[in-house]
Amino acid sequence: MTDPIATTVLKATGLHRTYRLGRVEVPVLRGVDLEVKEGEWLCVLGASGSGKSTLLHQLGDLDRPDRGAIAWRGRDLSDMRRRERETYRNRAVGFVFQSYHLMPELNVLENVMVASMVGHDPFAWRSMRSEAAHRAEELLDAFGLGHRFSHRPAELSGGERQRVAIARALVNGPDVVLADEPTGNLDVKTGEGILEVLTERHRLGLSIVMVTHDANIAARADRVVKMVDGAVVEDAQVAPEATH
Numbered sequence: 297m298t299d300p301i302a303t304t305v306l307k308a309t310g311l312h313r314t315y316r317l318g319r320v321e322v323p324v325l326r327g328v329d330l331e332v333k334e335g336e337w338l339c340v341l342g343a344s345g346s347g348k349s350t351l352l353h354q355l356g357d358l359d360r361p362d363r364g365a366i367a368w369r370g371r372d373l374s375d376m377r378r379r380e381r382e383t384y385r386n387r388a389v390g391f392v393f394q395s396y397h398l399m400p401e402l403n404v405l406e407n408v409m410v411a412s413m414v415g416h417d418p419f420a421w422r423s424m425r426s427e428a429a430h431r432a433e434e435l436l437d438a439f440g441l442g443h444r445f446s447h448r449p450a451e452l453s454g455g456e457r458q459r460v461a462i463a464r465a466l467v468n469g470p471d472v473v474l475a476d477e478p479t480g481n482l483d484v485k486t487g488e489g490i491l492e493v494l495t496e497r498h499r500l501g502l503s504i505v506m507v508t509h510d511a512n513i514a515a516r517a518d519r520v521v522k523m524v525d526g527a528v529v530e531d532a533q534v535a536p537e538a539t540h
């Protein structure tokens with residue numbers, strides 16, 4: 297279980313997000329408050345359409361709230377300068393999308409390496425390339441994809457694609473992984489493999505915010521948050537005996 301006095305790494309306060317479709321306004325987040333502690337594994341549950349992905353996108357700075365604030369280690373994202381904010385997005389956070397979002401024209405190794413490349417100019421990248429390739433290869437090896445480096449995403453199974461997507465999220469050694477139903481499209485056994493990888497990283501101190509529909513996965517988390525209609529309605533510590 298997470299130490300109750302552990303540092304807060306990520307804090308959302310009063311997040312509002314409304315999407316506008318023509319003249320129709322769809323309020324998706326209606327004042328979400330959320331805190332993630334260092335090394336904590338938080339699961340977000342909620343019905344389809346309750347705003348889980350939208351919340352994760354705000355936390356990962358992939359979309360911006362209309363109102364409210366997100367702070368990383370006590371520093372408000374909106375107070376960060378452009379470079380600092382990019383560093384947050386590309387280095388502090390690893391994002392696993394609900395539907396992988398791999399680049400179809402890149403092979404497996406390149407799909408992972410691309411995360412290391414972001415934010416570096418071509419000259420700096422040249423001197424970092426082999427080190428980045430090494431890290432990507434190590435991760436892919438550990439995920440059982442050592443024989444797949446030169447394959448394209450279209451040639452992989454769903455589970456393999458998801459493992460590539462998780463390798464990409466981890467390759468820069470993030471402090472927190474935001475994972476949107478990382479096992480949602482997978483069979484139980486493949487999903488279990490993905491969870492083992494994340495559980496192992498969690499043991500080493502990685503904070504995880506994971507959206508899931510699966511109560512068995514939620515039981516392995518330190519804390520579970522439930523969303524209904526764009527608001528957090530429940531925020532509960534998982535009983536220690538239920539944790540992994």
Ligand SMILES: Nc1ncnc2c1ncn2[C@@H]1O[C@H](COP(=O)(O)OP(=O)(O)OP(=O)(O)O)[C@@H](O)[C@H]1O
Binds near residue numbers: 324346394
């Ligand atoms: N870019 C967008 N433009 C307009 N509406 C959007 C956009 N993104 C999400 N929405 C709407 O916001 C609501 C919440 O979507 P979101 O994807 O956050 O739900 P979710 O809880 O992740 O659902 P699921 O479990 O199905 O993935 C939905 O009604 C959706 O149609």
Ligand SMILES: [Mg+2]
Binds near residue numbers: 349350394476
């Ligand atoms: Mg979603």
